[in-house]
Amino acid sequence: MIYSLYIINKAGGLIYQKNFSEGLKRLTANEYLVLAGTFHSVHAITSKISPVRNITSSGLEVLEADTFKLYCYQTLTGTKFLIIADLTHPNIDLVLRRTYDVYSDFVMKNPFYTPEMPIRSELFDMNLAKLIKQVGG
Amino acid sequence: MAQPARLSAMSSTTDTRHHSSKRTSIVDRNLNKTKAAEIGLSAFAFLFSEMLQYAQKRVHGIQDLERKLNDFGYRVGTRLLELIVWREKNSKRETRVIGILSFINTTVWKTLFGKQADSLEKSTENDDEYMISDNDPLITKFISVPKELSQLNCNAFLAGIVEAILDGTQFPSRVTAHSNPIDGFPLRATILVKLDREILQREEQLR
Numbered sequence: 645m646i647y648s649l650y651i652i653n654k655a656g657g658l659i660y661q662k663n664f665s666e667g668l669k670r671l672t673a674n675e676y677l678v679l680a681g682t683f684h685s686v687h688a689i690t691s692k693i694s695p696v697r698n699i700t701s702s703g704l705e706v707l708e709a710d711t712f713k714l715y716c717y718q719t720l721t722g723t724k725f726l727i728i729a730d731l732t733h734p735n736i737d738l739v740l741r742r743t744y745d746v747y748s749d750f751v752m753k754n755p756f757y758t759p760e761m762p763i764r765s766e767l768f769d770m771n772l773a774k775l776i777k778q779v780g781g
Numbered sequence: 782m783a784q785p786a787r788l789s790a791m792s793s794t795t796d797t798r799h800h801s802s803k804r805t806s807i808v809d810r811n812l813n814k815t816k817a818a819e820i821g822l823s824a825f826a827f828l829f830s831e832m833l834q835y836a837q838k839r840v841h842g843i844q845d846l847e848r849k850l851n852d853f854g855y856r857v858g859t860r861l862l863e864l865i866v867w868r869e870k871n872s873k874r875e876t877r878v879i880g881i882l883s884f885i886n887t888t889v890w891k892t893l894f895g896k897q898a899d900s901l902e903k904s905t906e907n908d909d910e911y912m913i914s915d916n917d918p919l920i921t922k923f924i925s926v927p928k929e930l931s932q933l934n935c936n937a938f939l940a941g942i943v944e945a946i947l948d949g950t951q952f953p954s955r956v957t958a959h960s961n962p963i964d965g966f967p968l969r970a971t972i973l974v975k976l977d978r979e980i981l982q983r984e985e986q987l988r
Contacts, residue, residue: 753826753923755833756930765925 646736646776647712647728649743650676653760654722656684660763664776683726687716715740723747739779746771816868819895826923833924833935843930847937851956854941861942862949865892874950878976878984881952882911885943893942894919899969909976913943916966934958936970943972953977 647668651660658680663670671679691703707714708731717725717740725740725747733739750768751757757765836849865888866872875881886901894915904910921935936958944956954976961971 749923750925753823753830754925755830755837755935756925756927764927767923767925 645730645733645780646739647730649772649776650680650683650724650726650728651747651763652680652684652724652726655760656681657760659761662769662772683716684724687718687724717741717744719744733780735779739775742775742779743772746775812864813868822919822922829920829935829938830924843932846933847958850935850937851941851944854938854943855945855948856941857938858942858945859949861889861892862946865889877987878911878952878980881947881950882913882974885946886913889943889946890915907975909978909981911974911976913972913974914961914969915972916963916969918968918970921968921970934960934970936960936972939970940972943974947974952980954980 645665647665648661648663650658653659658677661676661680687703691701694701703718704716706716711731712728713731713733713736715727715729715736717737719725725743727736727740727743729736746768750765750771751763752759754765754767757763832853833850836846836853840846840849869888875884882901886898890896890898898913899916900912900914902912902914904912915936918936918939920939924935926933926935940956940958944954947954947956954974956975957973959971959973961969963969
């Protein structure tokens with residue numbers, strides 16, 4: 645089960661947030677922004693503290709808690725896709741990559757979208773919902 | 782990201798594959814060689830996106846923007862018509878309205894998108910109006926128009942192509958694009974062709 649998706653731009657700003665499960669407690673808009681900003685900073689720190697020398701770390705990829713798992717996929721351009729899911733989902737890596745596909749198609753190829761700004765795109769919402777349904781949201 | 786769907790070559794000049802580093806210039810290449818060639822849909826989508834952003838900075842209002850997109854399409858259409866006619870070696874000159882419209886419905890659509898348009902209808906209200914519909918228009922596949930521009934239909938570009946072809950074959954008309962969603966095809970677009978009065982008179986004479 646996939647709980648929610650966050651997209652964070654390369655400056656640490658939250659540009660998209662969506663919950664996919666019923667009955668999740670909503671935070672205020674500000675709290676979501678703070679959450680995204682905090683994660684961005686933590687991610688930056690984790691990518692600096694790799695114990696292996698001369699190898700750049702990709703930073704935090706999975707965060708596991710008692711009730712959920714948080715997965716992060718950072719693209720080459722610095723955009724971060726975060727998925728919060730339950731502990732049993734088999735293949736979140738694939739979901740993250742497919743989400744990136746949908747993002748590149750319906751956000752980046754949309755002439756009305758300004759890069760790094762919040763995403764408001766009907767087709768993105770539609771195709772994302774379709775994807776989540778497919779992979780068992 | 783790789784896209785399985787492809788956009789057919791609009792003209793030989795858009796094809797950049799199939800040649801070695803010792804390439805001949807595009808004007809020296811045989812026009813027929815690229816007949817079945819296709820270009821990446823992503824490449825086209827990004828180009829069209831930039832065209833739209835360019836146009837948007839230079840217009841006042843939605844109608845002005847649609848007119849500009851129409852102009853862009855017109856320039857493509859005039860070239861496209863010449864290319865298609867040249868490639869269809871034994872094609873005949875269309876003199877009747879139905880002939881030219883089904884030429885657009887089939888041949889032109891196939892050249893552009895690799896498939897036929899989904900329907901060609903005559904308006905029930907007006908004698909001089911015809912509609913060509915595409916259930917899933919490739920040009921606007923990735924485009925979400927924001928609410929404040931909801932009047933805009935980016936297929937105005939396609940309408941421009943059709944208008945140029947009609948003009949070039951002596952069927953001067955006004956061509957516009959409209960969104961026309963039906964069940965199962967929310968993105969369906971209709972190209973509305975409004976023929977000049979003189980064409981209707983000519984049709985009468987040819988009958």
